[in-house]
Amino acid sequence: MRFPPTVFKALGHPTRLAILGWLKDPGSFPPQDRPAEEVGVCLKHIQARAEVSQSTASQFMATLQRADLVTCTRIGQWSHYQRDEDEIARVSALIGTSL
Known part of the structure; x- marks a missing residue:
């Protein structure tokens, strides 16, 4: 089984790896209008937990999404x-x- 290099790039950054861990428990994020277990965690909550700018959080998530x-x-x-x-x-x- 082969995976594209994007997978290993995505896993190669400690914050992206941490985000994947945090998303295991979407209920650990602040409440949203719609339950995170159903629709996912809003980028603004990921950004706040990661303590990064909005653009950096967006780049992290785009890398994870491409992978x-x-x-x-x-x-x-x-x-x-x-x-x-x-x-x-x-x-x-x-x-x-x-x-």
């Missing part, structure tokens, strides 16, 4: 992110560790 590790749902002007558990399971099996 198919997260999916994005747009609700109005906001982007909400969820882990792609199927893809993460495939990557985890390949590298021999859980993400």
Whole structure:
């Protein structure tokens, strides 16, 4: 099984790896208008937890999305992110560790 280099690039930054860990428990983020378990976590909450600018948070999430590790749902002007558990399971099996 081969994965594109984008997967390993995405996993190669400690903050992106931390974000994937945080998204395991979307309920740990502040409440949103719609439950994070259903629509994902709003970028503004990810940004706040990561303590980075909005543009940096957007770049982190775009990298994770290009690697198919997260999916994005747009609700109005906001982007909400969820882990792609199927893809993460495939990557985890390949590298021999859980993400």
